[in-house]
Amino acid sequence: MQYSKATNYALHSMVFLALIPKEKTIGVRPLAEFQNVSPTYLSKVLTNLVKAGFIQSTPGVKGGYQLIKDTTDITLLEIIHAIEGSATLFNCRLNNNDLHDHHHCLIQEVMEEAEKKMENHLKKQTLQGIVKQVDKNKMSYLLSKSV
Amino acid sequence: MQYSKATNYALHSMVFLALIPKEKTIGVRPLAEFQNVSPTYLSKVLTNLVKAGFIQSTPGVKGGYQLIKDTTDITLLEIIHAIEGSATLFNCRLNNNDLHDHHHCLIQEVMEEAEKKMENHLKKQTLQGIVKQVDKNKMSYLLSKSV
DNA sequence: ATATTATAGATACATTAAATCTATAATTAG
DNA sequence: CTAATTATAGATTTAATGTATCTATAATAT
Numbered sequence A, B: 001m002q003y004s005k006a007t008n009y010a011l012h013s014m015v016f017l018a019l020i021p022k023e024k025t026i027g028v029r030p031l032a033e034f035q036n037v038s039p040t041y042l043s044k045v046l047t048n049l050v051k052a053g054f055i056q057s058t059p060g061v062k063g064g065y066q067l068i069k070d071t072t073d074i075t076l077l078e079i080i081h082a083i084e085g086s087a088t089l090f091n092c093r094l095n096n097n098d099l100h101d102h103h104h105c106l107i108q109e110v111m112e113e114a115e116k117k118m119e120n121h122l123k124k125q126t127l128q129g130i131v132k133q134v135d136k137n138k139m140s141y142l143l144s145k146s147v
Numbered sequence C: 001a002t003a004t005t006a007t008a009g010a011t012a013c014a015t016t017a018a019a020t021c022t023a024t025a026a027t028t029a030g
Numbered sequence D: 001c002t003a004a005t006t007a008t009a010g011a012t013t014t015a016a017t018g019t020a021t022c023t024a025t026a027a028t029a030t
Helices: A005-019 A028-035 A039-051 A076-084 A106-124 A127-136 B005-019 B028-035 B039-051 B076-084 B106-124 B127-136
Strands: A055-058 A064-067 B055-058 B064-067
Touching: A005 A028, A005 A039, A005 A064, A005 A076, A005 A127, A005 B106, A028 A039, A028 A064, A039 A055, A039 A076, A076 A106, A076 A127, A076 B106, A106 B005, A106 B076, A106 B106, A106 B127, A127 B106, B005 B028, B005 B039, B005 B064, B005 B076, B005 B127, B028 B039, B028 B064, B039 B055, B039 B076, B076 B106, B076 B127
Parallel strands: none
Antiparallel strands: A055 A064, B055 B064
């Protein structure tokens, strides 16, 4: 079980977008090249981020993508959910006739508790938290490409 | 992203096995019927649990599977790892030439922290914890089939 | 010796992620 | 207004992986 490549691209793209001046836009081409992925595929991922309200897209010359939400108001969990959806990681698949709906699965209960621990942590991790660290390292984030 | 059906089967099978008398064995057939899965497929899952050292298998008449470890000494995390492996949920897939190994990914760092929260919780959840609850409910676990 | 049960290997099937292609719409520049 | 640029949508293809089946083999009990 692993997070999808799409989620990978989404998270890295968001960090990238957070690092460029807010009034500027950036095209899908450089974003894709940076991540070694085809622009057409990445654009589909980015569209999900647009629909989630994190970024804005403008077509045409000088168009591209840009953040429209404050980095302190975007959590990693939200980004992940925008791509992966928000279904629970574990779902009891016992479909026994005798199993009634109100009989909740004890295993599922525990698994959901565990997942919540992870989510609670990711809920506290804002995009700003990542970006801040990049600056702190005093490395040219874009040049080193070590996002 | 979701845990595999195999993990589902493994967890439920372990609870089932924990509920039968320790000296008795149970064949793959009833275990499979209980979970609405083919015996041949479930046996492959169970073999992984054998290799992990949780259960024992004996061929032949009156053979089958049985627990060989104490329920207080088996955690849900261990069972999950026996099926899913222990790779991290998130892996930075940026493979830029300019990216050196020692440049660790900030996103990955956070994601691993988050995953650890979940794992720490599952590490504390023993098979006994589940089984105990089943008894507490005073329901015939096997009859109600509401694992 | 026979019936029973697990295991291993090969294979097939199904689902989903990942990626590509084409056409369309929106925007800017000239 | 026209041409170039850029994002979007839809259909389609490819690849990867999870799920499942089949057959043969080995081990055990009666």
